[in-house]
Amino acid sequence: MKITGDHQLIKKINKYIVLDTIKRHFPLSRADISARTGLNKATVSALVNELIESSFASETGLGESSGGRKPMMLLFNERAGFAIGVDLGVNYILAVLTDLSGTVVKKRRVDIAETGADALTDKLKKTIRKLISQVPSSPYGVIGIGVGVPGLVDDQGSVLSAPNLGWTDVPLQSMLAEEFGVDVVIDNEANAGALGEKEFGAGRHAANLLYISAGIGIGAGIILHDQLYRGVSGFSGEVGHMALAQDGPLCGCGNRGCWETFASEKALLHNARTAIEAGRPAAMQAGLRDTASEADEADEAMKGIRPSAAASSRSVTEEAAVSLESLLRQAQRGDPEAQRLFTETGRWLGTGIANLVNVFNPELIIIGNRMSLATDWIKEAVHETLDSRSLAFHRSRTSVAYSQLGQSSSALGAASMAIQRFFSSMKATWE
Numbered sequence: 263m264k265i266t267g268d269h270q271l272i273k274k275i276n277k278y279i280v281l282d283t284i285k286r287h288f289p290l291s292r293a294d295i296s297a298r299t300g301l302n303k304a305t306v307s308a309l310v311n312e313l314i315e316s317s318f319a320s321e322t323g324l325g326e327s328s329g330g331r332k333p334m335m336l337l338f339n340e341r342a343g344f345a346i347g348v349d350l351g352v353n354y355i356l357a358v359l360t361d362l363s364g365t366v367v368k369k370r371r372v373d374i375a376e377t378g379a380d381a382l383t384d385k386l387k388k389t390i391r392k393l394i395s396q397v398p399s400s401p402y403g404v405i406g407i408g409v410g411v412p413g414l415v416d417d418q419g420s421v422l423s424a425p426n427l428g429w430t431d432v433p434l435q436s437m438l439a440e441e442f443g444v445d446v447v448i449d450n451e452a453n454a455g456a457l458g459e460k461e462f463g464a465g466r467h468a469a470n471l472l473y474i475s476a477g478i479g480i481g482a483g484i485i486l487h488d489q490l491y492r493g494v495s496g497f498s499g500e501v502g503h504m505a506l507a508q509d510g511p512l513c514g515c516g517n518r519g520c521w522e523t524f525a526s527e528k529a530l531l532h533n534a535r536t537a538i539e540a541g542r543p544a545a546m547q548a549g550l551r552d553t554a555s556e557a558d559e560a561d562e563a564m565k566g567i568r569p570s571a572a573a574s575s576r577s578v579t580e581e582a583a584v585s586l587e588s589l590l591r592q593a594q595r596g597d598p599e600a601q602r603l604f605t606e607t608g609r610w611l612g613t614g615i616a617n618l619v620n621v622f623n624p625e626l627i628i629i630g631n632r633m634s635l636a637t638d639w640i641k642e643a644v645h646e647t648l649d650s651r652s653l654a655f656h657r658s659r660t661s662v663a664y665s666q667l668g669q670s671s672s673a674l675g676a677a678s679m680a681i682q683r684f685f686s687s688m689k690a691t692w693e
């Protein structure tokens with residue numbers, strides 16, 4: 263009869279609600295759960311016992327009594343399993359191993375020079391394997407892997423296009439699922455970053471927010487009414503390709519004048535190289551030499567190769583030498599040219615953000631990923647431009663924050679996607 267099916271469904275839903283309540287509010291007693299959820303005590307007790315049996319909850323000592331018997335307190339067993347979250351950047355891989363609450367247990371960061379699909383997926387697998395070898399023993403082990411990638415991902419977890427990596431049609435989800443034998447979730451890195459900040463960082467209290475992932479490219483994760491807005495095909499948030507100039511620089515997407523050709527890390531580095539090639543201030547050139555000698559120490563192959571500040575064409579050595587980090591060091595040392603480059607990038611960031619504020623009227627904009635490292639140097643320019651370019655009615659209730667999770671927003675968001683997936687599939691198997 264249909265009633266049985268309904269009963270089963272209701273039980274699953276209730277059990278999920280009880281688990282979720284324990285996850286969010288532990289330590290708490292069975293009576294607390296009953297009060298929070300409105301479920302009767304007998305139902306809560308039965309469901310809690312099942313959750314204890316399956317290792318998701320455990321009993322800890324007796325809590326404070328409000329008169330009468332002291333209640334047994336319950337904990338969420340955060341270490342019943344572990345998730346892996348990866349941010350596949352264009353010039354780095356950042357991977358975290360977290361418990362089921364998203365607390366980071368281990369972290370690995372690997373710089374990448376080669377972005378070809380074969381080389382990069384090899385490196386990615388190696389990084390994940392290394393983390394898996396460090397997973398503490400637990401009832402469920404590794405429950406899943408989440409990966410944020412800088413590109414368009416279809417609902418099968420294939421990367422359809424990632425211009426800054428030079429990838430098209432890479433079946434990343436099936437590749438990793440096959441390799442590691444666990445559930446794998448692939449999503450756009452800005453979506454993952456938005457979820458990370460919403461779940462654990464600056465966006466915890468905002469229902470409508472835009473997370474701007476400003477790295478080599480620029481993307482946005484859009485959260486509306488507490489939900490990630492994905493668009494009809496799952497491709498929302500490609501804000502880096504908003505056209506800001508009819509005849510601007512050529513973008514990786516094939517168009518000209520996209521936002522990311524002005525406001526990204528890539529644009530910043532390009533402008534820095536142009537300034538150096540134009541022989542602009544001596545301090546910049548000195549900075550470049552400093553960086554190059556550090557690279558010399560790090561890499562035998564680089565020994566003896568020093569980029570000339572007067573070089574007329576851009577060499578590989580120079581590509582490697584100018585970095586966001588070296589420019590930050592220069593700005594810190596008071597180099598006006600480096601500071602000017604950050605201000606210019608900040609202005610362009612502010613211009614695009616003003617457009618987004620006018621369109622979405624969000625309560626919060628979070629600037630994350632690599633450019634948030636430069637917060638001190640871009641902040642003023644971002645805010646000034648935003649103030650002068652967004653409509654007053656729109657910006658009055660919009661605040662701008664910088665990633666609270668540092669560089670880990672996407673990796674943590676990807677881990678949280680894997681955790682969510684795990685609990686949803688658990689729910690499906692409950693009887």
Ligand SMILES: [Zn+2]
Binds near residue numbers: 515516
């Ligand atoms: Zn573009």
